[in-house]
Amino acid sequence: MGKWLKGAALTIAIGAAVIGLHRIRRPEDTAIGALWFAIAILLSIIASTSASPLSLKGPEAPLTSSRPKQILGYGLLALAGLLGGFSLRLFSKEQGLLPWAFYWLSVIAFGTSFYLLEESSPTGDKGGSRASSPVYSGYIFCLILLLAAFLRLYRIDSMPPGIYYDEANNALDALWTIETGKHPIYFEGWGGRGPLIMYSLATAFRLLGRNPLALRLVPVFYGLAGVVAIYLLARTFWGWETALIAAFLLAVMRWHAHFSRVAFDAITVPCFTGLSLHFLGRALTRGRRTDYMWAGFFLGWGLMGYAAFRVVPLLALIILGWIALRRRLTLAQIAQGGLIFLAAALIASAPLLFYAARHPKAFTARSKQVYLLRFYPPSQRLSALLRNVRCTLLMFHQRGDNNARHNLPDAPMLDPVMGVLLVLGMGTSLRRIGDWRHLGVLAWFALALQPGIWSIEAPQALRNIGVVAPIVLMCATFLDDVMQMVGGRRPIVNLGKLKPLTPLPLIALLGAIAILNYNFYFYHQALEVRGFYAFYGVETTIGRLVASLGTDYRFYSIYSGDPTVRFLSPPDIDHQFLNPVETLPLREPVDKDVLYIVDPRYDPPEVLFHHWYPEARVKELMDPAGKVMLKLIEVEAEAINHAQGLRTRYYAGGKLIAERVEKTLDVQPPPDISPPLTVEKEGSIFIPQTGTYRLSLQADAPSLLFISGPAEAVRLHEGEEAEVELVKGWHNLRLHCQVEEEGQQITVQISGPPELQEPVSSQFFNLHKLLRQGLRGYYYKGAEWQWPPVFSRIDPFVSFRWHIQPVPAPFSVEWCGYLVIE
Known part of the structure; x- marks a missing residue:
């Protein structure tokens, strides 16, 4: 076809x-x-030129x-097998x-053996048809790498806006390996995770300490390594030329930049895939066995990750099979290189494969789950x-991931310019x-879309x-092809003196892509409130708050056991679970x-506190x-201790004295x-367990x-005793009695489950009566409201959805009470 066509x-x-x-x-x-x-794809096929072939070489160094x-060399090769087998036994x-x-x-033994067995300067080192890189290309790549680092480190303390549950679990597992000295092959918790990200995090924590920055720098490292891998x-x-364009596009792509900030092991996939294929390509074009070895190593190490x-x-x-099918190399050559590649991959991934063979259910648990x-x-x-x-293919241009942890919900995964370039490429x-x-x-x-x-x-x-x-x-191969058609090796028009200006449109296009991704990520995705909650912004805020206040407080929240809070909080913090039945009041x-840290979505309302x-x-x-998003309710220790008791009033002659x-x-x-007196004790009593209690009131004077009970109030007069059913929770209590002479005592005995022993200590009393606003809720095991209830409490509002199940x-649940109609 003609150039103009x-x-x-x-x-x-x-x-x-x-x-x-x-x-x-x-x-x-x-x-x-x-x-x-x-x-567009059909016309791009027509407009594209044929690729310049690369000459391939078998392992002929x-x-x-x-x-x-x-x-x-052969001794080390044998030793590598023995050491690998012994490691699996251990x-x-x-x-x-x-x-x-x-x-x-x-x-190390396996790798060293090939360097010893193969000549250090083989004759095929510069095989292939690629032109040598000019010196300035290295400088340009360094600038691209700096840009990639900026886009992955800028505002790293606030974007992502929190530390998600899975990230925190990864961090806690890494800290666990440091504290216990245990280093398993596979981490079975939370669906199962390979060791790559765990031990990378453990290394970061050893070097930089237990902090969010150390957590974030690990994915940043793998993200930047991914840019290097794609360039190579x-x-x-x-x-x-193609390498610089590809590296730039990956450096500025918000999809890759975002996951380079999140402590998930997924970011290792582009890195190790790129490195493995890079060395496989080197092996095929240079004929060096050590390149096959490194390709296998990176393949095996990549299997340790996501x-x-x-x-x-x-x-x-597929690549090696296609080369064999096209007869670019002989079967013997492919078999020799493939054997080295396979052996290196097996050596590198041996622990994981060993685990998978012994524990197939645990190894495939997460894959089966989803x-x-x-x-x-x-x-x-x-x-x-x-x-x-259909929806996976449309994610690039129409509707992307809806999860705010992965994307601005529903936004296409690619910017408009890169979306067009993908189609043409x-x-x-x-x-x-x-x-x-x-x-x-x-x-x-195609394969990367399958998961x-x-x-x-x-x-x-x-x-x-x-x-x-x-x-x-x-995208990069298309842009490079266009550049060659415009002013490169295959021009469709002679630009004459304007030829030096041909890179300017490309630079402008790449600049537009960078600006689009930067603007979208930092001024749209970063400000999305759904992303704040998806990244556990509430839990992160609590963890940082607790860490900043330190040991000056005792903390109560429903997030005390949350991995994010645990990771961010120092280990000596007194942070307990906020169970309204057990800890309100204390x-x-x-x-x-x-300090009660209250989430209004799930915790009792402020009025109850x-x-x-x-x-x-x-x-x-x-x-x-x-x-x-949170209410911090601070109560002084003096107020808490003072409230643990009963309000007692003494009257003489009808007057409060x-x-x-x-x-x-x-x-x-x-x-x-001095008597005669009228004494009134009033407040509430906590019944620690639902069951039958024996009550007695020993008094010689009117008392x-x-x-308050589950059906009707319990009333005892002087000298009476009774067995009553009481439900776990707080109950109003009032004692009214006459003291007519010195030394006269009035004793109340309560006996029942072992949690409540005589004499009843002050921890079961509170000087405040129950909140009158609300309904008394009775909580039963099972779905049939079968007596007796597990506990009872006053609920200021009726909730049919619990973040933390009571x-x-x-x-x-059965709620009882009255409606006031005004």
């Missing part, structure tokens, strides 16, 4: 891709947008002729560092799978599909994180002020949207008050004991 096809392809992007953004125009994309090196017995020491010795891969496959990496071995098999088809009957599985395919790769490099990129793209397609919650930016690398490679003396502690001070904390808080239910007038499900 190619130029016309290219121009129309770009226009069709832009129109397709505009139409596909509207769900009702999805089919029309897809049609325009298909036209000469072996050393030195007899000592041969003996030592792994079956213990979880310490010793098995890992033998594992690393086996890896693209330079090996296509040359330095589960989505498990499709990568299939990608390597497996799409298990949620559908056989008749609906095909339609469910097709829906997942796919056409370029399809035009060159006979070339193993472009076939590999297309296969990489999201075959799981629930599609589209899934996290499980599909591996697709970012083939996306930028397709029933034991305290030696420091108490003020009822028990009228002196409490309240401070509200706002979320990014300006709504109250004394009032104090007493810690017992018995009546013993103080020496400074009355009143305790009773293990299933349970039922």
Whole structure:
């Protein structure tokens, strides 16, 4: 085809891709947008040029002729196998560092053997057709790496806005390995995780201490390593121009930059895939066995990370199989290189494979948990799978991940410019599909989508994180092809003196992509309040608050056991679970002020705290949207201790002569008050367990004991006793009696379950009566309201959804009381 026709096809392809992007953004125009994309891909195929082939070499680098090196090399190779086997034997017995020491010795022995056996300067080192890189390309790449670092470190303390549950669990597991000295192969908790991210975090904590920055720097490292890996891969496959473009696109892509800030092991997928394929490409073009070895090592180490990496071995098999099918190398050459590649991968991943063989259920637990088809009957599985395919393919241009931890909910995963480039780059790769490099990129793209397609919650930016690398490679190969057509090796027009200006449009385009991603991430996604809550912004705020206040307070919240709070809080903090039945009001003396950290969505209302502690001070904390997310209710230790008792009033001649808080239910007038007296004790009593209680009132003078009960109040007169059913929780109590002479005592005895022993201590009393506003709720085991209830309490509001279940499900609740109609 003539140059001008190619130029016309290219121009129309770009226009069709832009129109397709505009139409596909509207769900009702999805089919029309897809049609325009298909036209753009077809025209891109027509406009694209053929790829310059790379000459391939089998493992033909000469072996050393030195007899000592041969003996030592083959000896180390045998030793690597023995050390690896011994490490697996140790792994079956213990979880310490010793098995890992033998594992690393086996890896080192295996790698050293190939460096000894192979000549250091083989004749194929510069095979292939790529031009050598100019010096300034290295400087440009360093600038790109600095830009990538900036986009991953800028506002790292506030974006993401919190430390999510899974991140905190990873951190706590890493700290556990430091504290206990145990180093398992696989971490089975929370669905199962490989050791790569755990031991990376443990290393960061050892170097930088237990803090959020150390947690965040680990994914930043793997994100930057991913940029380096894609640069090396693209330079090996296509040359330095394509490599710089691909590295820049990955550096500024908000999808990759975001997960480079989050302590998930998913960010390791682009890094280790890129490094493994880079060395595999080097091996195929340079003929060095050590390159096959490194390719296998990085493949094996990648398997130690995120589960989505498990499709990568299939990608390597497709590439080598295609080369064999196209007869670019002989079967013997591929078999020799493939054997080294496989052996290195097995050595590097041996502990994980050993664990998977011994514990297949634990190893595949998370994959089975999210497996799409298990949620559908056989008749609906095909339609469910097709829906997942459709929404996964549309995630780039129409509707992306809805999870605010992964994306601005529902926003397309790619910016408009990169979205257009992906469509056009796919056409370029399809035009060159006979070339193993472009076939590999297309296969990489398809395989990287599988974890999201075959799981629930599609589209899934996290499980599909591996697709970012083939996306930028397709975009980069297209842009490089256009540059060559405009002013490079294959120009469609002679620009003459304007040729030096040809890079300017490319620079402007790349700059626009960078600005779009920067603006979207830091001024839209970062300000989304759903992202604040999705990243456990509330829990993070609590953890930081507790850490800042230190040991000056005792804290109560429903988040005391939350991993995020535990990670952020120092280990010596007194932080207890806020159970309204047990801890509101408090029933034991305290030696420091108490801070209730209240989440208005799930905790009792403020009025209940003020009822028990009228002196409490309240401070509200706002979320990014300006709504109250937490209430800090501070109660002084003196107020808490003072309230643990009964309000006792002494009357003489009908007049109040004394009032104090007493810690017992018995009546013993103080020496400074002389009979005859009327004594009244009033407040509330806590019944620690539902059951039958024996009450007796021993008095020689007129007396009355009143305790509110589940059906009707319990009333005892002097000399009476009774057995009554009382429900766990607070009950109003009032004792009214006459003291007619010195030394006269009035004794109340309560006996029942062992939690409540004679004499009843002050921890079961409170000088305040129950809140009158609300309904008394009776909480039962099971769904049938079967007596007796587990506990009872006054509920200021009726809730049918509990963040923290008051009773293990299933349970039922009965609310009793009166409605006041005014």
